[in-house]
Amino acid sequence: MTEWMVLMENEGKVHIVKLEDELRKHKGLGVINTMRLLGDLEIGQEVLIGQKYLKRMPPRLPELIAGMARRAQTISAKDAGAFITKLGIGAGDCVLEAGLGSGGLSLHLAKVLGNSGHLVTAEPRDQHAKVGLINLERAKYCFEEFPQHTHIEGMLEDVVPEMEFDAIILDMPVHVPAILASTPTLKLGGRLACYAPTTSQLEDCWQACEDAGLKVEWAGELMERPWGRTSKGGMRPINGPFGHTAFLLFAQKV
Numbered sequence: 001m002t003e004w005m006v007l008m009e010n011e012g013k014v015h016i017v018k019l020e021d022e023l024r025k026h027k028g029l030g031v032i033n034t035m036r037l038l039g040d041l042e043i044g045q046e047v048l049i050g051q052k053y054l055k056r057m058p059p060r061l062p063e064l065i066a067g068m069a070r071r072a073q074t075i076s077a078k079d080a081g082a083f084i085t086k087l088g089i090g091a092g093d094c095v096l097e098a099g100l101g102s103g104g105l106s107l108h109l110a111k112v113l114g115n116s117g118h119l120v121t122a123e124p125r126d127q128h129a130k131v132g133l134i135n136l137e138r139a140k141y142c143f144e145e146f147p148q149h150t151h152i153e154g155m156l157e158d159v160v161p162e163m164e165f166d167a168i169i170l171d172m173p174v175h176v177p178a179i180l181a182s183t184p185t186l187k188l189g190g191r192l193a194c195y196a197p198t199t200s201q202l203e204d205c206w207q208a209c210e211d212a213g214l215k216v217e218w219a220g221e222l223m224e225r226p227w228g229r230t231s232k233g234g235m236r237p238i239n240g241p242f243g244h245t246a247f248l249l250f251a252q253k254v
């Protein structure tokens with residue numbers, strides 16, 4: 001299996017590098033032979049690459065997220081946490097996720113599913129799937145436990161597998177066909193969730209869930225407001241973007 005290593009700059013920027021015995025360009029690090037330069041580096045030790053000192057860090061979920069390969073917009077910890085808790089996802093569950101995209105949400109799901117879970121992902125765009133699958137390959141190497149993973153190419157509505165799911169999560173521009181096609185695979189008591197950046201998408205999701213016979217439990221937006229220390233002492237909300245990610249909707253098969 002390919003070995004991966006997590007390196008962190010003093011300022012906190014994370015690089016995830018593949019150990020290979022060949023000279024290759026690594027984004028932000030230049031042309032290096034990672035096996036020769038880093039092969040003996042222990043966790044906690046530092047290495048000088050170019051002008052940068054980098055420390056080898058344990059490969060935990062936040063580091064894998066910080067250093068992940070990116071293409072499609074990813075679901076962040078704020079929303080991933082809500083999906084996991086409101087859908088009740090944990091060890092042994094079988095979860096369907098579409099689209100895979102960069103695999104941001106998949107990394108969170110893989111972490112909580114453990115060895116006994118099964119993650120099924122679907123994605124129609126090769127270029128997106130390539131990035132998502134690399135991130136999952138890294139996680140498989142780095143996590144102590146990793147679920148069975150099945151990836152399916154295509155629009156979910158065309159490729160819904162003949163399986164039963166404890167939870168379904170849909171993050172895509174048009175949810176309705178995927179909701180209608182995947183709901184029959186949801187177990188009784190299982191839940192389907194949608195991630196919808198705009199209000200019109202959210203409304204379509206609500207209607208489609210009801211049309212599919214699901215009971216909408218919760219729809220809304222989660223807000224995150226970071227605080228920091230001021231130069232004169234004390235703490236206050238930091239000046240920075242207070243942005244919108246997406247609306248979340250949860251519906252149950254009852």
Ligand SMILES: C[S@@+](CC[C@H](N)C(=O)[O-])C[C@H]1O[C@@H](n2cnc3c(N)ncnc32)[C@H](O)[C@@H]1O
Pocket residue numbers: 072073074075076098099100101102103104105106122123124125128154155156157171172173174178
């Ligand atoms: C925003 S990205 C998903 C990001 C992902 N949740 C993450 O956290 O990295 C949306 C993805 O859905 C895919 N997609 C669009 N329509 C789809 C469909 N009908 N079925 C499955 N995937 C779809 C797109 O190609 C795109 O990669």
